[in-house]
Structure formats: structure tokens, C-alpha cells
Amino acid sequence: xxxxxxxxxxxxxxxxxGLAVIGxxxxxxxxxxxxATGDTIPTHPKPPEGGYYTDWDPFAGTIEVDPVEAVNPVxxxxxxxxxxxxxxxxxxxNRRVEWIIAEGSVGTIIEIDESGFRASRGYKLTNTFAVSHxxxxxxxxxRGTEDPDDDLVLDEGQTWCVISSPVEGDTHIIAYCPxxxxxxxxxxxAVKHWxxxxxxxxxxxxxxxxxxxxxxxxxxxxxxGSPLVGYKVVYKLxxxxxxxxxxxxxxxxSVQSDSAGLAKVTxxxxxxxxxxxxxxxxxxxPDDVQCCKPGGxxxxxxxxxxxxxPQIDITKNAPPRAEVGEEFDYSIVVSNPAQMAAxxxxxxxxxxxxxxxxxxxxxxxxxxxxxxWSIGDLAGGGSVPIAVKVTGQRSGTYHNxxxxxxxxxxxxxxxxxxxxxEPKLALSMNCQVExxxxxxxxxxxxxxxxxxxxxxxxxxxxDLPDGLATNDGRGSLSFSAGNLSAGQSKEAAxxxxxxxxxxxALRAMASADGGLSADAGCDTRIVMPxxxxxxxxxxxxxxxxxxxxxxxxxxxxxxxxxxxxLVDTMPAGMEFVSASDGGHPGQGGIMWNLGTLxxxxxKSVSVDMKAxxxxxxxxxxxxxxxxxxxxxxxxMNVEGVPAILLEVVDVHDPxxxxxxxxxxxxxxxxxxxxxxxxxxVATLPQEQEYVSADGPTNAAAEGKTITFAPLPRLDPKAxxxxxxxVKGTAANDVRFRVMMTxxxxxxxxxxxxxxxxx
Numbered sequence: 001x002x003x004x005x006x007x008x009x010x011x012x013x014x015x016x017x018g019l020a021v022i023g024x025x026x027x028x029x030x031x032x033x034x035x036a037t038g039d040t041i042p043t044h045p046k047p048p049e050g051g052y053y054t055d056w057d058p059f060a061g062t063i064e065v066d067p068v069e070a071v072n073p074v075x076x077x078x079x080x081x082x083x084x085x086x087x088x089x090x091x092x093x094n095r096r097v098e099w100i101i102a103e104g105s106v107g108t109i110i111e112i113d114e115s116g117f118r119a120s121r122g123y124k125l126t127n128t129f130a131v132s133h134x135x136x137x138x139x140x141x142x143r144g145t146e147d148p149d150d151d152l153v154l155d156e157g158q159t160w161c162v163i164s165s166p167v168e169g170d171t172h173i174i175a176y177c178p179x180x181x182x183x184x185x186x187x188x189x190a191v192k193h194w195x196x197x198x199x200x201x202x203x204x205x206x207x208x209x210x211x212x213x214x215x216x217x218x219x220x221x222x223x224x225g226s227p228l229v230g231y232k233v234v235y236k237l238x239x240x241x242x243x244x245x246x247x248x249x250x251x252x253x254s255v256q257s258d259s260a261g262l263a264k265v266t267x268x269x270x271x272x273x274x275x276x277x278x279x280x281x282x283x284x285x286p287d288d289v290q291c292c293k294p295g296g297x298x299x300x301x302x303x304x305x306x307x308x309x310p311q312i313d314i315t316k317n318a319p320p321r322a323e324v325g326e327e328f329d330y331s332i333v334v335s336n337p338a339q340m341a342a343x344x345x346x347x348x349x350x351x352x353x354x355x356x357x358x359x360x361x362x363x364x365x366x367x368x369x370x371x372x373w374s375i376g377d378l379a380g381g382g383s384v385p386i387a388v389k390v391t392g393q394r395s396g397t398y399h400n401x402x403x404x405x406x407x408x409x410x411x412x413x414x415x416x417x418x419x420x421x422e423p424k425l426a427l428s429m430n431c432q433v434e435x436x437x438x439x440x441x442x443x444x445x446x447x448x449x450x451x452x453x454x455x456x457x458x459x460x461x462x463d464l465p466d467g468l469a470t471n472d473g474r475g476s477l478s479f480s481a482g483n484l485s486a487g488q489s490k491e492a493a494x495x496x497x498x499x500x501x502x503x504x505a506l507r508a509m510a511s512a513d514g515g516l517s518a519d520a521g522c523d524t525r526i527v528m529p530x531x532x533x534x535x536x537x538x539x540x541x542x543x544x545x546x547x548x549x550x551x552x553x554x555x556x557x558x559x560x561x562x563x564x565x566l567v568d569t570m571p572a573g574m575e576f577v578s579a580s581d582g583g584h585p586g587q588g589g590i591m592w593n594l595g596t597l598x599x600x601x602x603k604s605v606s607v608d609m610k611a612x613x614x615x616x617x618x619x620x621x622x623x624x625x626x627x628x629x630x631x632x633x634x635x636m637n638v639e640g641v642p643a644i645l646l647e648v649v650d651v652h653d654p655x656x657x658x659x660x661x662x663x664x665x666x667x668x669x670x671x672x673x674x675x676x677x678x679x680x681v682a683t684l685p686q687e688q689e690y691v692s693a694d695g696p697t698n699a700a701a702e703g704k705t706i707t708f709a710p711l712p713r714l715d716p717k718a719x720x721x722x723x724x725x726v727k728g729t730a731a732n733d734v735r736f737r738v739m740m741t742x743x744x745x746x747x748x749x750x751x752x753x754x755x756x757x758x
Contacts, residue, residue: 229258323514
């Protein structure tokens with residue numbers, strides 16, 4: 001009774017433990033059934049007391065093994081991978097898998113997946129029985145070789161087993177998952193055929209389309225490498241471009257390995273097209289009647305044949321615009337984008353008329369306008385650049401094409417357009433047809449690019465003829481217009497000055513890069529008015545008398561004298577009286593506004609002045625107009641009028657006989673000029689005799705005549721007084737006589753004074 005109680009308690013504990021893990025798909029089912037840690041302990045595949053009768057792992061659904069069947073050479077290792085999935089097909093971790101080699105099989109278990117930390121983790125119990133568990137996560141197991149292709153890549157829910165056999169035969173393997181409740185799904189059967197056969201498949205290859213390709217499969221003993229003769233090798237085109245095998249001429253062919261163990265066929269394409277052929281290869285061992293070894297399928301392999309064709313491309317690039325006469329470059333690039341080399345590559349480029357060849361890299365073979373380059377072989381992925389330098393001879397749009405050819409009918413072409421433009425210069429010069437000498441002479445030059453290209457480094461130069469110069473005295477001038485785009489203009493304005501009248505022809509020259517030039521001219525006639533003044537009048541006038549002057553102004557030039565003004569100076573000693581034609585006193589003289597005098601015209605005016613001082617009087621008439629002036633002077637003598645008055649007065653009249661009488665002789669210059677050499681001579685009557693004399697000059701008496709020495713000068717309005725004393729000697733009415741002579745008197749002047757003597 002005690003033992004039964006213990007068993008029932010254990011069953012309850014297991015059941016409770018099982019319930020604890022129900023619903024956790026990633027946990028090891030009934031983990032309490034298997035020890036947690038410690039040394040490896042073989043365990044029962046299912047929980048005791050009910051594990052065989054209940055679905056104690058409701059998640060486990062199926063088990064798979066890969067590969068299910070395989071052929072391997074003896075003495076090699078073979079890996080089997082088992083995957084446990086849930087009922088939805090998802091991999092399950094922590095599931096037990098038992099590996100069993102059936103009785104009668106050859107081979108043994110070499111290694112097992114021992115991942116995990118439990119005491120019940122993977123282990124090999126015997127060479128024909130082992131246990132492992134599916135993994136919790138993805139990982140990679142390397143076989144210790146340098147080849148990464150033989151690594152084991154396991155995902156979650158997978159586990160593995162390695163088997164081998166030193167002898168030929170079959171290994172039958174059973175993979176069993178005890179967690180799967182469905183007996184029809186909890187085991188998988190696999191078979192491994194071991195033969196002392198090794199093989200080498202034809203390697204994958206790449207060939208040019210249309211060329212034959214040989215495939216060689218080598219069959220040999222795996223144990224010692226000696227060739228195996230008479231093995232049937234079947235080649236079959238599985239996919240890819242159409243082709244046939246030789247021998248046979250079909251898409252499938254069977255050949256036997258020769259004495260060297262080689263099975264050879266040749267694959268030909270039906271048409272040279274690119275693509276990849278998948279070729280399936282099967283090795284079949286022949287029947288060996290003598291030793292009772294039946295024939296059998298040894299291995300199936302695949303190889304690929306990639307057919308590639310060379311390609312040829314050409315790209316041509318040229319500048320969209322260039323100028324006539326300008327060298328420019330265009331490029332050609334020949335390329336082979338394929339993996340196969342192209343042969344007999346030749347490039348040709350025919351230049352349009354109007355484009356001239358200059359040079360190229362590499363050098364071209366030139367025949368007129370035809371250029372060619374022999375490239376030869378062009379490796380796959382390679383390219384050859386060609387640089388060509390040309391010159392445009394005339395404007396226009398040029399469509400230039402280059403083509404490339406290669407063997408196998410390969411060709412390509414590409415074109416590029418270049419517009420050849422041509423700048424052209426036009427120059428104009430503007431000036432006045434006729435200008436005054438004194439005017440600034442305005443000129444304007446305009447340079448224009450009338451072409452369709454850019455004119456570069458445009459310069460304009462003007463050479464000046466003799467007689468014209470800039471304001472700072474230069475005989476030429478120039479200016480830079482820089483670069484002129486198509487249709488653009490620039491102008492320069494400048495002033496010149498002329499040194500003389502006459503006709504002047506100016507020429508301007510424009511130049512630019514590339515030999516561009518243009519010229520223009522402009523003719524200007526320089527004119528000027530030329531005034532002439534004449535003046536007439538009296539040569540002499542007496543002081544205080546009017547003098548009339550006539551003035552004539554003439555234009556002797558070839559241009560109108562505009563705004564002509566005449567001014568006749570009025571010197572000191574002259575007084576304005578009147579003037580004709582609106583003349584009026586102004587600053588410095590008499591002024592007339594004569595207006596405009598046309599070439600050859602003249603104008604006469606007159607003016608009256610009064611001489612107010614004696615002497616030589618000169619005055620000047622000046623005519624002024626724009627750009628001209630002229631003067632004329634006239635000199636006139638002004639003389640005074642000598643008017644000398646002689647007066648004689650007796651002071652005591654009458655007188656007695658024997659008494660003295662005094663006569664006062666007064667000389668007065670009443671004129672406007674001085675009197676000179678004035679001489680006084682007095683004559684006494686018989687009844688008087690000389691007593692004494694007094695005056696500005698000395699007197700000398702001789703008989704009845706008393707003579708005063710000449711008075712040299714007597715200024716106008718001045719006077720001189722002479723006194724003469726006489727004595728009466730007899731009674732009578734007598735006459736005292738005085739005579740005066742001077743340089744100015746044409747005849748002597750006499751004066752008498754009567755005196756009564758008693």
C-alpha cells in the first residue's frame with residue numbers, strides 16, 4: 001500500500017508539473033521529468049505513468065529530416081538536420097529528437113547536437129542511437145575548415161546528427177520526436193547510400209555567345225582516387241538558351257567515363273544569345289555482374305554555363321556653341337559594358353563640311369573629312385576615350401555623328417550638335433556736318449556686334465587729322481568695349497577742338513579677337529565768322545567843336561557773326577553828343593547791338609562827340625560776336641583858338657603940361673590855346689616924352705618908341721599887364737599908340753588911347 005501511494009503521489013506531481021508548463025510552447029515539455037543539471041543522464045523519452053497515453057506536448061506537430069535520401073562517398077561525413085514544427089508549421093525549440101540507425105545498415109553515428117545545459121542534453125548512447133534537442137535560436141557550427149560553405153547553419157527548432165561509413169552500403173536512419181502525439185507523424189525515415197565513388201562536376205563557366213564549350217565530369221574511387229571507367233554520366237539542359245550536346249545533337253546526352261574517368265561532352269548554342277544554362281548532371285554506376293553489384297544512381301549535380309556577348313557603345317559629346325575660327329574639342333568614348341572582350345573595334349567620324357580637323361588623341365587616320373581609329377580588342381568593362389580638336393570655318397548648325405563597329409556584327413553610333421556662331425563688328429560714327437571753330441566738336445562712335453557669337457576684346461581707335469585734337473592735346477584716342485555678346489552695342493562720346501577752319505575727315509577703326517574689324521568715318525566742316533571794323537572821322541577839331549565818326553562792321557568769314565555788339569570807346573576829353581542806329585552810352589563807350597551779320601554783310605553807324613581838351617585823342621571801336629572780334633582805332637588832333645585881347649588905359653587923363661601920365665597896357669588870352677612870343681611896342685606922340693616902363697618883360701626906349709621884350713607864353717584865360725609912364729610936354733589932345741604881335745596873330749593888333757594935356 002505504501003508503494004502504491006508513492007507511485008500515485010509521483011503521478012500527481014508529474015501531472016501538476018505538466019500542467020505548469022502547458023501553454024508555454026518554447027519551454028521543454030515536462031521539464032521536471034528530465035534532470036536540470038549535472039552529468040549527462042539517459043532518460044525516458046516520454047513522461048512515466050501516462051506519457052504514452054496522453055498528448056502531453058500539445059504544441060508539437062511534425063518532424064522533418066533533410067536530406068531524406070542522399071549518396072555520399074565512403075569515408076565521408078554526412079549531416080542530417082531535423083526540424084520539429086508546431087501544428088501551424090512554426091519551428092519549435094527544446095524538443096527531443098532520437099536518432100536510430102536500423103539493424104542491417106552500414107555506418108555509424110559520429111557526432112550529435114549536444115547543445116543545452118540540462119543533464120538530459122544531447123548525447124550518443126551507442127553508435128546507432130543518439131538523442132538531441134532542437135535549438136532555441138539560430139546559430140552556425142563551423143566544421144573547422146577554411147571553407148565557409150561547409151558550415152552548419154541551424155535555425156530555431158532545428159537539431160543535427162552526423163553519420164559516416166567506411167564501406168559501401170546503405171544507412172537507414174530513423175528520426176523520432178516523442179513529443180508528437182500522432183504516431184503517423186512522430187518519426188521520419190531517411191536513407192544514405194555509401195559508394196566508393198568520388199566525382200568532380202564541371203565548374204561553372206562563362207563563354208562568349210556562339211562558341212562551343214566542353215564540359216568534363218571526373219569519376220574516381222573516393223578511397224584512392226583511381227579513375228572509374230564505364231560510369232554513365234547524363235548531361236541535360238535544365239534551363240536557359242537553346243542548345244544541344246555533342247555527341248548526340250540533343251538537349252540530353254549520356255556518355256561513359258573513359259580510362260581516365262572523364263566523361264566529356266560539348267555544348268553548342270542554337271543561336272548566339274546571352275543567358276545562363278543550368279545543366280543537370282547525373283552519375284550512374286553500371287551493373288557489376290561478376291561481383292553482384294547492381295547499378296545505381298550515384299549523384300546528381302548542377303553546373304552553369306553563362307553565355308555573354310561583348311557589347312559596344314559609343315558616346316559623343318561636343319560643345320553646344322563655338323565660334324568661327326575658334327578651336328574647340330569634342331570627345332568620343334567607346335566602351336564595352338559587357339564582360340566579354342570585343343575585337344576588331346573601329347571608330348569612324350565624318351566631319352561635316354565647314355568643320356576642319358586640327359588634331360586628336362590618339363591620332364586619327366585622316367582622309368578628307370573622314371576620321372578613323374583602329375582600337376583593336378576592347379576588354380569587357382573597358383573604354384577608350386578619344387579627344388578631337390577641330391575648327392569651325394563658317395557659321396551654322398552642324399550635326400556630327402560617330403560610329404563604332406566590332407566583330408560579331410556589333411555597332412553603335414552617337415551624334416552631337418554644335419552651333420558655330422560668328423561675331424561681326426559694325427561701327428558707326430556721328431558728328432555735325434558743320435561746326436563753329438570755337439564750338440566743342442561732339443563725336444559719337446557706336447560699335448555693335450551684328451553677328452551671332454561673342455566678339456571678344458573689342459577695341460575702337462580714332463586717329464585725328466591735323467588741326468583736330470582732344471581737349472588735352474592728343475592726336476588720337478581709343479577705348480575698350482570689352483566683350484560684346486550677339487546684338488550688343490557700346491558707344492563712346494568725346495569732344496574735339498579745331499585749330500583752324502576747313503574740312504576734316506575722321507576715321508574710326510574697331511577690332512576684336514579673331515581678326516574682326518570694322519571702320520566708319522565722319523566729315524565735319526569747321527567755319528567761323530570774321531569781323532572787320534573800319535572807322536573814319538576828322539583829322540582835327542578845335543577845342544569844343546563837335547566831331548562826327550563813321551564806323552563800319554563787316555563779316556568777312558564763312559559763318560554768321562551772331563549777336564554782334566559794337567563798342568566805341570569814349571576817351572577822356574571827349575563828350576558824347578549823339579549816335580545813329582540806337583547807339584547809346586554804355587560801359588566804356590558807345591554801344592550798338594548789331595544782331596547777326598551774315599557772311600559778306602556789313603553795318604555802318606555814326607557817332608558825334610565833342611572835343612573837350614586840346615591834344616591828340618585816339619579812340620577804338622571794337623566789334624564782338626561769337627568766335628570773333630575786331631577793332632579799329634582813329635586819332636584826331638584837338639587844337640585850341642588863340643584869342644588875345646589888347647587893352648590900353650590912361651590912368652590920370654587929363655594932365656597938365658609937365659605932369660606924368662601912366663598908361664596900363666593889359667594883354668588877355670581869351671582863346672583856348674596859349675599865345676606865344678607876344679611883343680608889345682608903344683609909340684609916344686610929340687607932346688609926350690618917356691619916363692619909365694614896367695611889365696612882365698624888359699622895355700627898351702628908342703626915341704618916341706618903347707619896345708618890350710617878347711612874352712614867351714601866355715596861357716588861355718591868363719593876362720599880362722605892362723605900365724608905361726610918360727610926361728606931357730605940350731598942351732594938346734594926343735593919341736598914345738600900342739601895337740601887339742604874336743605867333744598866333746596873322747597881323748599886328750593896334751590899340752590907341754587919347755589923353756588931354758592942358
